[in-house]
Amino acid sequence: MRSGRVVYAGAMARWAPNARDRLETAALDLFVEFGYEETTIAQIAERAGLNRATFFRHFADKREVLFGGEDVLAGLFADGIRAASPDATLAELLSAAFAGIDATMTPRRRAKAAQRLKVVATSVEVHERGLLKHARIATSVAAALRERGIDELGARLGAQVVVLAFSVAFEHWMKADEDRSFAPYAETALKGIRASAAQLDS
């Protein structure tokens, strides 16, 4: 006969509302401690107090633990562009892409990002998965810009500018001493890239 405690733990495992977050925390801790390649999904689930099946309800594979946030970003950028005022210029649409960014770039996310950077630096496979996610973000942003009537070249260039601005802002945000909000870094990066873009046509 099972004890009440075991039944309770089982119920936690199945219904835990914060299972995704617990799995992510456990995975990052293990990746940093023992290495990305060496960590198994079973170990991640165990550390999180969950089982393998729960892991696979939240992540397709081990790499997705590191890059699930990129899909959230792609959605936020596209939403921001869609919500911009109807007469927004291309430049304004790119700023609008970052309108909702602070919702996900929280101090907690920043702490996890620091762990991620350490892990990504140790594995070519993981680094490449990160590059692919950037390509997918660009595809999502370009589609949102096309929906807003931006022509093909403008949409594709704009998408690259958003990804580049995010990368540059992220690098500076991570280096900042304190927990600051992300938006000002994004704004500064966009401004700098737009100034560089102006040089392209001279």
Added chain:
Amino acid sequence: MRSGRVVYAGAMARWAPNARDRLETAALDLFVEFGYEETTIAQIAERAGLNRATFFRHFADKREVLFGGEDVLAGLFADGIRAASPDATLAELLSAAFAGIDATMTPRRRAKAAQRLKVVATSVEVHERGLLKHARIATSVAAALRERGIDELGARLGAQVVVLAFSVAFEHWMKADEDRSFAPYAETALKGIRASAAQLDS
């Protein structure tokens, strides 16, 4: 005792000066005929009249057969930028990246590219490898621009513009009816992107 014919074939396999090209042709033919996943390296080598060891002297793996040309491109772009006149502006450096491009974008390359596009469309793995090669080209172009004194943001934006201009030009070049030189397509794409870039600062 070996016959003269066998010894001759062995010598061909080891020294064939056009081994890389023969392997590439054999691989693309097989990929299109039987599918990328289904084709083995042994089959590629056999079709080319070479052995597996020769294959691995030219390519790290099966995917590299499809994307070896991207490394050549990265080198050509960087060489073009390095050879530009000392007082070249950022816009002029980006044009200079394409100065030597026709050397590799030959009618023969175009025929192979058509086969490659068919293969890439059937495999997610191969498609992703292509995206990674684009990222590597961008890294190479950004480094060349930094060497020319372009600031960090300009170098990274410029690199994305070169990759985007190449992609757009390539799409149009592949759709053109006849075998035309690549450079005019690159010039048109760059011009269009520069016009879009001008909108970014408005």
